[in-house]
Amino acid sequence: MNKSQSPHTLTRRDALARGLAGAAGLLMARPPAMIAPTMGSEAQPALGGKAKSVIQIWAAGGPSHLDTFDPKPEAGNDYCGPLNKPISTNVEGIRISQLFPMLAKQADKFSIIRSMTHGNNGHETVSYLTQTGRRPGDRLVYPCVGAVVSLFKGFDAGYKGMIPPYVVLTETQGRFSEAGFLGPRCQPFATGGDPAQQRFMVEGVTSQGVTDQQQQARRELLRKLDTLGATAKGNPALTAFYESEEQAYDMILGDGAKAFDLSREKPELRTRYGHPTWSETAMLRFGQTCLAARRLVERGVPYITINYGGWDTHTDNFRAMQQKLPELDQGLATLLEDLAERGLLDSTVVWWCGEFGRTPKIDWQAPWNGGRGHFGNVFSAVVAGGGFQGGRVVGASDSRGEEVKDRPVYPCDLLGSIYQQLGIDPDGPLPNPLGQALTVTPAAADGIPMAGRLKEIM
């Protein structure tokens, strides 16, 4: 079978043979007539996208737009508190937070969307909405963007890497199942461990105190003791088991483990990803995680999510910002610079945002003591690389960052743009367990607000 064939042109038989989507059994249980519209003749040819990989920096909890990429010093102390001196960047006219001195030097590499909106303030609802483009409640649980990319760019589309096509550094989100109805086959591989430690111990891949030789010997023992397997040769249930095992050993004994070995990097570079005066691993963690992500991009992993929480700052927002913003500044700026130096930025989309922004007006009263609440009306996102232009600002919020003033961008607009950069047709069919004619991003008929892809920076 031609492995490089685009998933858009899959026939039903091909899809069945490859076990496309975890829910394939169900999908294929439908009569062919019901499958045809989603998988057949209407399929679009693959678009020629520039991007090969995506690094998603998920600021779980919802970072304040005013404190990061949409500063409003003119709105006064009740809106910006102590962060009232935004700095200019290497792109004329773009100001960002005063705690982003390093990002200020890389502003030509990224664009800021200042008019993200969905209007909802519930973490779980909008974590889903922002990463699937869909509203919950229509019986299906959609896969998030990483799972969709791993479906279209993963093993079923000719990906031959040893590392799973969708990696989460380091823990999954837990608010909803990332793979949705696509099932475990499109679930992210969560590394566990801590990249800021001396050795990044990836759960299942690196095993302290067990040598490769011992691993080999054990594997041999396992094979010899597999009495059941010997009686069920060719059984499809077991074939899937052995294939997974083969992949697992490629990671343990093959090159997989090296990808996660940050000690192979030059010490100077590791230092650049974290500030030399920082001694706490907690502060170093985000930068080293960015470095791990870059190593995965080098190995062709199509989708990497960095789950970077701690932004749900209901109380004492500014103390949290004093710690988090320098971390973000150092890690993200170095990542963009490093990718660009290696010629990888053109083929790698980097995007940053949380599920929403935070209330522009600060709550100074106890118990909040300078806190900010959830805010879905308007928030900011950052995109870079992979065909997205840098040094641009898309849309605008009003003078206090409370409403979209100009050019709303809905989550499905942003996601659709990312898919397009990857050569995945956002309007193309998405296989699903009910055999319904679903599309990768919502269609106009789905009743989900949308305002068009980010053509202005593509």
Add this chain to the structure above:
Amino acid sequence: MKNILAVVLPLVLTMGGAVNAGSPVAPFESSSEFRLQGRIDELVLSRLNQLNIAPANSCSDAVFLRRVFLDVTGTLPTPEEARQFLGDNDPDKRRKLVDQLLERDQYVDYWTMKWCDLLRVKSEFPINLWPNAVQAYHRWIRTCIRENLPYDKFAREMLTASGSNFRKPQVNFYRAMQSREPQAVAQAVALTFMGVRPASWPKERWSGMTPFFSQIAYKPTLEWKEEIVLFDQDKAASEEATGTLKAAVFPDGTPARLEPGRDPRAAFADWLITPKNEWFARNMANRVWYWLLGRGIVNPPDDVRPDNPPGNPELLAYLELELVSSGYDLKHLVRLVLNSSTYQRSHISTTEDPKGEENFACYPLRRIEAEVMIDAICQITGTTEQYSSIIPEPFTFMPEAQRAVALADASITSPFLEKFGRSSRDSGLESDRNNRPTASQRLHLLNSSHIRRKFETSPKLQPLLRSNDMKREEVISQLYLTILSRFPTDEELKTLDTYSKTGGRGSSARDLAWALVNCPEFSYRH
């Protein structure tokens, strides 16, 4: 129908068209003759004879023991239970074991879990029951399973109940849905109790069924997250509702004459749970079969439609009849299936023709559920797991000895459970649970610190692995009984003998435990 079969079957069976299964394969098959235990076996064999496929041999006692423990209780037998059963010479010991297991609390926990998957028992996203309602609902379902409440009553309770989600837990049935639109409710009812999916029926049939669920009201109270689900009398008396209710048609095409002032849900429930209903009992009988044999007679069991007919209609009709005539006694049906020779066949197929497995010629290999697997590892090692929920509410802090199978709430979870595809309880489809193996699952069992630590710190295994008093063979047997519920074969002993000569004794026992947990024999029902 009974009479016809009685005449035909002996004839068919004596013809015995198909080839034999061959001599039994140790340690999975038994040399005992295949015995027709009853109707189920007759009907399955008759179909296999038509297809000219020979059924597999009977499974060995060891396989039966492990299989029936997993299928009835979702739990492994302890090494003591395994020794006792394997050494027992009572010819009726299988039947006795079935009876015994069906009385265990673990049976209640495990079958409650299956029901909670179907009923979408989950606190948050996309089902929003919230933690305290989940606990109340789970407790109610568990009580029904424990008391073996007749299935028709169980369904009617949920379909017709009104009251507080805390005090009348069965009303949560109507809250455990992604949407409260009457048509979405109707579709959830059809999926749960009739095995019908939204796309399988024409629009008109849904619009006939929807009015039965159009008069439900959800009202908040002053208590945090309390909600009253009720038949809305005022709404039902309105002019608009009178029109809506007139359009009510049962899915079989019978127009409903709904009395004003009476809860239309009751009219629907009464139509549904009659023995004549073509969906209700049949769907349940098929699900029980699917749960025990890994494949529905209509397959998958939640996709009932005219172009997906049962593979063996007589068998399904018989199971349906048994369920109805026993007074909707689910335990009776489970017991009947477990005692059949069909259920007690080995996994070793006599043919490569997929029709064999499709028609229950052998027991299908399938991975054990995430919850069952981690509970088994905890039992083997004597360790515990931590489960938590992201929702900051009471009832989401779990005691240390919590078994995963007994977790009430799909929002209470662990990375292991997510990785191994526990049911998301999103839609109530059987496919919400996904037992398909993945590379990261294999990595986890082969090489993760999580599993390694459980073995290294195991209060149960460490004395065994370090023991100097026990003979090597005893250690090996004990490990086999603990992990695979059987004694090692001679060949396995030989392999281990060779292996131990290349490493130290301590490490070889540890490696053996590791290997046994990583064999498909551990993680697959067989």
